[in-house]
Amino acid sequence: MIYLDNSATTKQHPQVTETMMRYMEEFFGNPSSLYQLGVDSEKAVKKARMTIRKAMGFAGGKIYFTSGGTEADNMAVFGAAMALKRRGNKIVTTSVEHPAVLECCRELEKQGFEVDYIGVDRHCRLDMDALESSIDDKTILVTMMHVNNETGTVMPVNCVKDIMRKKRSPGIFHCDAVQSFGKLPLCSDADVISVSGHKIHGPKGIGAIYIKDKINIPAFLRGGGQEEGKRSGTENVPAIAGFGIAAEISERQRADNSIRMSKMRKYLLDGLSAEIDDVIVNSPIETGVRENLCCSSLINISFLGTRGEVLLHTLEQDGIYVSTGSACSSNKKGQSYVLKAMGLKDREIDGALRFSFGSMNDIDEMDIVIDKVSSAVRKFRRLGSFR
Numbered sequence: 001m002i003y004l005d006n007s008a009t010t011k012q013h014p015q016v017t018e019t020m021m022r023y024m025e026e027f028f029g030n031p032s033s034l035y036q037l038g039v040d041s042e043k044a045v046k047k048a049r050m051t052i053r054k055a056m057g058f059a060g061g062k063i064y065f066t067s068g069g070t071e072a073d074n075m076a077v078f079g080a081a082m083a084l085k086r087r088g089n090k091i092v093t094t095s096v097e098h099p100a101v102l103e104c105c106r107e108l109e110k111q112g113f114e115v116d117y118i119g120v121d122r123h124c125r126l127d128m129d130a131l132e133s134s135i136d137d138k139t140i141l142v143t144m145m146h147v148n149n150e151t152g153t154v155m156p157v158n159c160v161k162d163i164m165r166k167k168r169s170p171g172i173f174h175c176d177a178v179q180s181f182g183k184l185p186l187c188s189d190a191d192v193i194s195v196s197g198h199k200i201h202g203p204k205g206i207g208a209i210y211i212k213d214k215i216n217i218p219a220f221l222r223g224g225g226q227e228e229g230k231r232s233g234t235e236n237v238p239a240i241a242g243f244g245i246a247a248e249i250s251e252r253q254r255a256d257n258s259i260r261m262s263k264m265r266k267y268l269l270d271g272l273s274a275e276i277d278d279v280i281v282n283s284p285i286e287t288g289v290r291e292n293l294c295c296s297s298l299i300n301i302s303f304l305g306t307r308g309e310v311l312l313h314t315l316e317q318d319g320i321y322v323s324t325g326s327a328c329s330s331n332k333k334g335q336s337y338v339l340k341a342m343g344l345k346d347r348e349i350d351g352a353l354r355f356s357f358g359s360m361n362d363i364d365e366m367d368i369v370i371d372k373v374s375s376a377v378r379k380f381r382r383l384g385s386f387r
Helices: 014-025 036-056 069-084 099-110 128-134 157-166 237-275 308-317 337-341 346-350 364-383
Strands: 062-066 090-094 114-118 139-145 172-176 192-196 207-211 279-281 298-303 352-356
Touching: 014 237, 036 062, 036 192, 036 207, 036 237, 062 069, 069 099, 069 139, 069 172, 069 192, 069 207, 090 099, 099 114, 099 139, 114 128, 128 157, 139 157, 157 172, 237 279, 237 298, 237 364, 298 308, 298 346, 308 352, 308 364, 337 346, 346 352
Parallel strands: 090 114, 090 139, 139 172, 172 192
Antiparallel strands: 062 207, 192 207, 279 298, 298 352
């Protein structure tokens, strides 16, 4: 099996699974219990909290655990809107955010908030003039992802807070770092950051929200007062402990993994371009940490004259796993809203595949992928599968 859909989810590190099993079988106490079994669980939660904050690159601020990136995004967007609604009603985001952010913004529009959706260009690079024009002294929230989950484009998150200060915006800046955590240095200027465990070879069903000191986000789930009252509910100790291990490994290996993935990405792109005509790269070509470059973990390519979904299932038969876009939107009919926002033509969208790399991939696998993708594309072009 060659798994190249790491932007959707990743295989757990063995150390993560081993740690989770210990907290399922031996240290299974409720962290709120006063006896030693509960104290041991509480220690695991505290340790993971400190480990994840360190991996994010922060000394201050608080980490609160959630059920995943979606809940963390919801907590950030709705929380900021409720906290600052007396100071304004404007929210600024982009047209290519994850549904966990876009759906929250659409709901807030129904409640009377004004939302500006900033557009992007052909390679998912943000319209900076529009962003700067949109932010004003009534803007209570700017929410922007760090790395786009369909194209890998690094968004200009490090510029946002400067613009907000210049425009005297009273707002909170939320950065969705689900795709960048463990791959890029995070935005130190962001007030609130959301991350997820299963994108960094950790467990599914666990995420976290980082909230900078002196930033007020109201409670999202109410009940027993866990997570300092911000997110009540008995903590998922095995997943939290596993998330901590995954964060530690990802941060330790981040620089080396970035170099490896950049080489794999270039090798794959060069090989496909040499073997197949009418290939369009939708991601920025150059990789790096700066805005408008591409995160090394991802590349989105359109193979004209084919259908991405057909190619996906053909490759699956050869044990190669890729995607046509965001896993969170793949069960919905219609074309990718991200690629549409980028201005791609229908045939470019229909033929798009996303290849996303992880620490468990190897460059030798790319020769097989190049061969199988090339064969599949040539086959379906001959058959005239594109209608």
